[in-house]
Amino acid sequence: xxxxxxxxxxxxxxxxAALLRAGKLDQIDIEHISDEVEDxxxxxxxxxxxxxxxxxxxxxxxxxxxxxxxxxxxxxxxxQRIAIETRLQKTPGLKSSINDSSWWADPWADAxxxxxxxxxxxxxxxxxxxxxxxQVMDQQWKPQETKMPRG
Numbered sequence: 001x002x003x004x005x006x007x008x009x010x011x012x013x014x015x016x017a018a019l020l021r022a023g024k025l026d027q028i029d030i031e032h033i034s035d036e037v038e039d040x041x042x043x044x045x046x047x048x049x050x051x052x053x054x055x056x057x058x059x060x061x062x063x064x065x066x067x068x069x070x071x072x073x074x075x076x077x078x079x080q081r082i083a084i085e086t087r088l089q090k091t092p093g094l095k096s097s098i099n100d101s102s103w104w105a106d107p108w109a110d111a112x113x114x115x116x117x118x119x120x121x122x123x124x125x126x127x128x129x130x131x132x133x134x135q136v137m138d139q140q141w142k143p144q145e146t147k148m149p150r151g
Contacts, residue, residue: 049106
């Protein structure tokens with residue numbers, strides 16, 4: 001075998017692709033190719049989770065900071081919805097994540113963390129996302145304003 005996986009992953013990947021195309025299956029690095037194929041799925045999952053966290057964080061800001069609403073937040077909300085829909089269309093296998101309540105825990109936790117960090121607002125938020133996927137993805141929907149208690 002030419003380039004080692006650990007030495008130069010790009011050169012290794014190109015060599016492996018050439019071997020596969022040439023039908024030289026006895027020369028391919030099966031162990032590392034299997035790992036990389038699995039990683040592609042994990043990468044898609046991370047991308048979906050990250051985009052959902054950004055969207056949820058902005059929906060939280062929309063709800064709890066009505067005085068700061070603006071075109072930038074609207075744009076981010078719209079952009080993330082489109083990007084999530086695109087990911088789900090291009091990678092239908094991700095749709096099972098959306099229906100898995102345990103999957104929602106990570107993007108929700110990330111959104112709550114980002115919301116608190118970016119806004120400085122310290123409030124008790126639900127342990128899980130209070131909105132349905134259909135609400136979150138509806139371009140016309142935004143959460144209702146919640147008045148913050150004065151301290």
